[in-house]
Amino acid sequence: MQLNRRPVASLWIGDKLQYLNQLCLKSHLRHGHPTTLYCTDEVTNAPEGVNIRPASEIMDIDMSVVENTSASFLSNVFRYKMIQKTGAIWIDCDAFCHKPFPDEWEHIYAGHGMRGALNCGVVGIPQTGELMDRLLDYYDNLPDYPAWWNKNQRKKMDRLDPSIPLPVRIYKTERTAFGPQAFTYFAQQTGDIKHAMTNDVLYPVPFQLNDIFYDPYGRVEGWFTENTVSVHLYTNGTKPWWRKNVPLENSYADRMCKEVGIDPSLALE
Template identity: 75%
Template sequence: MSNPVRRPVASLWIGPRLHYLNQLCLLSHVRQGHPTTLYCTDEVSNVPEGVTVRPATEIMDIDMDIVRQTSESFLSNVFRYKMIQATDAVWIDCDAFCHKPFPDEMQNIYAGHGFRGALNCGVVYIPKDGELIHQLLDYYDNLPEAPAWFNKQQRKRIDKQDRSLPQAVRIYNAERTAFGPQAFTWFAQQTGDYEKALSSDYLYPVPFQLNDVFYDPYGRVEGHFTDNTLSVHLYTNGTKPWWRKNPPLPNSYAARMCEEIGVDPAQALEE
């Protein structure tokens, strides 16, 4: 029996090649019946079968000069809300593994992150016509001199930036997360959506600080999960270089999930 067709999910990839963990995470959503789209800025050579590829420019104009002066995460932080507004899909980071399907009726998919309590936006859905998405997009489209939540030291760091730089770059240089969790948390607090957040076990059952456990053949990753767990973030931005360049050890969570879904890590390691 084939899986039911569920709500769409989508992500963004910048660059020509996926890592095996990205292939694994994208295919985990396909397996659960979610139509899965990967928006790309480049021609990607190893997108797995079952994932739909679309140009990122369908969602927004891409200024790669700003991306080069900031980071890929800067672009994805802007892109995700424009994508949700345009397609009504759930945003998934390419290192978010789908443990169980996202319920069709769930209208607020975001959660606290790690030990700090701030909201993360690695997996997110918010109503595409709601106040929260409108405030986020207004922030990105009309960048202030300094974000409203910046403290005195952060504002000083902006003031030290060259005024000839794009404002996005000046803010990013002052605070790297000013377009990601900081912005999402601040605006959710302003609109009253902060209280609608899921608990961390739904989307981030393993804290970022413990991400080595995914590669430990004796680690009991599933001990972090609850009946609520929908997604498991693998935190590839914090993965040690050895794990990115070598196949996972047998019986580790990463190796078991690759075997279960049919991904060969040796074919898509970091070069």
């Protein structure tokens, strides 16, 4: 396996990957992308070839904040600091590599779902520039309220206990305020929204239909186009049953595990 393409990287908070995470990480190796997984704990079941590094190389992870939000919360700032420091493409651990990322792509992001907002599950942006500066300034100097919030959103946050740390209050008010909401807003402010790819490139299947990956009769590939490079599997929205049981034979999850060489039974929740 020649790892001669652009590097990709992700973050894992915890000590054990689930089989879909193993599948997605290994899928990038298969297409020649050096793959780094920054970890807060000692992860022992990453696929062979994945470069395991301490998350502290990029930033300190405040686990008390994670415990009051979610494991994905701090990944929203981690991804931009990682890109700024290393130049790697950010990949969520549930982004399956369908085809390699072309070397010439400087801006890698797209809309997802059926509402048009940008997702930040797969991100490539310049290491320096206004978009990077705006994103990092937002996280490093949190405003009282995100600038794009309306009156009702502000009132909702005002009802929370003011002693709760500000980032936690923002998260509890709007779960995506640090993810797609922020990325979409600042890309609009800087004009980088014009570089956004169409959904089919990175998120061909709308997240509202994520069960299709486990349906042996589902036509997942019917959503793909010749432009599809990554397929987001949306594990945060996966029903618990699919995380605790091997995928049904001939489902997309089953077929990709067999194709890439992952045994789901060894990494169930």
